[in-house]
Amino acid sequence: MSSTSASAHTYNGGSRQQGSSHRRRGMISMKDIANQAGVSIGTVSLVLNGKTENRVSQKTSEKVLQIAKELNYEPNAAAKTLKMRKSNTIGFLTDSIGSSPYAGTILLGAQDAARKLGYVLLMVNTNGDRRLEKQVLSVMRGYQPDGYIYALMFHQKVTVPSQLEGIPTVVVDGEDQRGLVPSYFPDEFSIGYDATTRLAQAGCQRIAYIGSPQGIVAEINRYEGYRQALADAGLEFDDHLVVHYEIEELGDNEAAAARHLISTVQPDGIFCFNDQRAAVVYDAARELGLAIGRDISIVGVDNEAIIASLLIPRLTTVELPHYAMGYQGVLRLVAQMDGVEALRPLVASDPYAATVLKQMDMQAVSLRCELLEKESVA
Secondary structure, three states: OOOOOOOEEEEEOOEEEEEOHHHOOOOOOHHHHHHHHOOOHHHHHHHHOOOOOOOOOHHHHHHHHHHHHHOOOOOOHHHHHHHHOOOOEEEEEEOOHHHOOOOOHHHHHHHHHHHHOOOEEEEEEOOOOHHHHHHHHHHHHOOOOOEEEEEOOOOOEEOOOHHHOOOOEEEEOOEEOOOOOOEEEEOHHHHHHHHHHHHHHOOOOOEEEEEOOOOOHHHHHHHHHHHHHHHHOOOOOOHHHEEEOOHHHHHHHHHHHHHHHHHHHOOOEEEEOOHHHHHHHHHHHHHOOOOEOOOEEEEEEOOOHHHHOOOOOOOEEEEOOHHHHHHHHHHHHHHHHHOHHHOHHHOOOOHHHHHHHHOOOOOEEEEOOEEEOOOOOO
16 A cells, blocks of 8 residues: 655754655654654653643643644554553444345444444454354454444344353344343234234234244244234134245245135235235235235235335335344443443433333343334225
C-alpha cells in the first residue's frame, strides 16, 4: 500500500523546519512528538490522555498538542485496545443469515442497536460449517471484540463454541442448549396458537396444519400451539388434518400433496408452517376451484416479501421478530459488557431498552410475533 507524504513542520528549539516523513497518516508515534517537543514520551502520553494536572505545565501541554496537531497524530487503535481492554466492536457470527432473504433483518437490528451504543459489528458468515466457524473465530478474536452475537438462520438449540466461553455472548434466533448463554428467539408456541385461533375466529371448523419435518424446535412448538388453540376453541383434534413434510423432497408433487389433503379431508382453514407451504396450498386450492378467503382460509408464517406480497389475495401471515431479536440481542450483550447503566439513557426514547432491562434475569427470552391481517382469511 502506498502513502502520500506531505510537508510537515518540525520544531528545532524555537524554530520550525520542513520535513516530509512525519506527515504520513498513521505513522506518527508519541516518540516522534516527544523528539520534536524536547520532552519525554511519558510527558506526551500524559498530555494526550488528559492527565496533566499538577504534572505537566500548561506551556508544555500546549506545545505537545500543537505538534501532535501539525503532525496529524492519530492514536493507534490496536494499542489503545490493548491498554484499555476495550475495542468497542462486537463480533457477529452467523451460520447463514447473511444470505437469507428475510432473516437478514436480524443483522439490521443488531447494527442499529450497536451504532446507538457506540459499537461496530464485525460480521462473519460460516454457512453452518463448524470447521470454518472454528477458523474464523480464531481470526476474529485477534481483533479483540468486546463480545459476540451468535446468530442462526432458524430457531434451533445449539452448543455455543468453546472459544466463546468466558466472553460475553448472546444467541439470536436460537437457544443455548446448556442454558448458560442468554438467548433470544421467536415464541413458536404462540405462532401456532395465534394463527389457529385466527382461523377459528373466522368460523373455520376443520382446521388443518401443514407442518415441517418433525423434530425441529419450531415445528414441535408451533404444532403444540395449534393443538392448544383447537382445544381452547372447542374444536376436536383430527390427526387426518395434520401432515408433516419437507417441500424440497416432494419436487413436482408438492401441489399434488396439498390437493390430496384438501380434497380428501376437506378443511375449511389451513395453518401452514411457513409462507412457502402456503403458496403451494394457494395453487392447490385454485386447481380445485376453491376461492381463497371465501371457501378456504389460509395463514402462513414468515411474511417473506418474495411470497407474501405477491400472492393474490394477499396472504395473512405471522411475521417473525427478526429485527427485534437482533436489536434486543445487542442491547442485552452491551448490558453484559458495560453494565445495565449503559442502557438507562435509552429508556425514555427506546422501548426495547426498557424491555431488555426487565429481561436481565432471564436466560431464554421468547419474543411474541405479530399476526399480519391481510386477505386470505374469511
